Amino acid sequence: MGLGRLLHDHTEHTDEGGTIDRPRAYEFFVTIGYLGGRRAAFTRVAAAGRPRAGDRVLDVGCGTGYLSRLLAPVVGPGGHVTGLDPSPAMVEYARRRAPGNCDYVVGGGQDLPFPDGSFDLVVSSLAVHHIPIGDRPEALRQMFRVLRPGGRLLIAEFRPPTGRLAGHLIGLLTASAMxxxxxxxxxxxxxxxxxxxxxxxxxxxxxxxVRAVRPHRADT
Structure with missing residues (x-):
């Protein structure tokens, strides 16, 4: 069994999506895989979203909460970060490590349980490929809905290597959807x-x- 099968609860048809339900194993392998560079890499992801002090942030597909914990000190005590993930195991892991201005809920990106205009920034890292392909358009519409006009969106996804050998190794070590x-x-x-x-x-x-913005009404 490859690492992808171990960590990812995917069906044989990768477009049907799936979840990661082994947070400790995920953290172990990801830490090794980044060779000590995980914090630097995800700090760059966080910065790409241009978070600001006081922002209300939603992290869709938050996993173990790693990115949301990097965002928490940036938005400060006047801001708040909410992480959402469909895996109860991942959410429980994130909750146990949450700083005071973070909370985590179980849910899917295609059915966000938040009112319209609730957030200033929505981020999603390495999560879209876990959403069933038929639900991805609705997931993006939901992200649009929960952002205030002028709010920002940051989607970060895996960029596979171009070499055939490296691509084969990545396929063995990760979910095939990646x-x-x-x-x-x-x-x-x-x-x-x-x-x-x-x-x-x-x-x-x-x-x-990809960084994007929900336009103000006058911009549409």
Missing amino acids: RHSPAELLGTLIPDAGFRVESQGDLPAMMYH
Whole structure:
């Protein structure tokens, strides 16, 4: 059994999505996989979303809460970070490590349990590929809905290596859904949901980001 099968509860058809339900094993292998560079890589992801003091942030597919814990000191005591993940095991792990301005809830990106305009920033890292392909458009529409006008969206996804050998190794070590390029995975989901894309490009540690904004009514 590959590491991808060990960590990811995916069906044989990767477009049907899945969850990660082994938080301790996930943390162990991810820490090793980043070779000591995990904090630097995810600090870059957090910075790409341009968080500000006082922001209300939603982390969709938060997993063990690693990114949300990096965002918490940036938004400060006047802000708040909410993490959401469909895996109760991951949410429980994150809750036990949550700083005072973080909370975590169980749920899916395609059915966000929050009122309209609840957040200033929505982030999602390495999570879209876990959402069933048929639910991805609704997940982006939900992210749009819960953002205030002018609020920001940051999607970071896995960027597989271009070499055949490296790609084969990645396939063995990760879920097969992570073999897709960001262009294949995201397509036009973000602008189709109503967002205006502001920037996109590569990040360290084989990641790719798209930053977008929910336009004000006058901008549409």
